[in-house]
Amino acid sequence: MQFLPVQVDGHAGPYFVLNALRIIRCIDDARSEEVQYFKPEDGQPEKVGEYRFVRGMRIDPTKTEGARVFRPWGWTLSLLLSEDVKEAMEREGLTGPRFTEV
Numbered sequence: 001m002q003f004l005p006v007q008v009d010g011h012a013g014p015y016f017v018l019n020a021l022r023i024i025r026c027i028d029d030a031r032s033e034e035v036q037y038f039k040p041e042d043g044q045p046e047k048v049g050e051y052r053f054v055r056g057m058r059i060d061p062t063k064t065e066g067a068r069v070f071r072p073w074g075w076t077l078s079l080l081l082s083e084d085v086k087e088a089m090e091r092e093g094l095t096g097p098r099f100t101e102v
Helices: 083-091
Strands: 002-006 015-019 034-037 051-055 069-072
Touching: none
Parallel strands: none
Antiparallel strands: 002 015, 034 051
């Protein structure tokens, strides 16, 4: 992972953006509440077979390769952190994230 320094107009820093460097195919479709894939009839042929919607995501921890910060393949709207990284962020008082167990 990277922490990239940024400036926020009108606010004293320091501020950083966390950038995940890994994408891992780890979503557990069977255990997730709902997953939908793009189909040919959706009119986006370049996305056929990719995730269209994921709700109640669950991951298969055996597929995370020990990664502590990463994005799940196909649904990169989510940033996944190990419990120890989450706790370290909370101890440091970092703001912005909302944590949900997956």
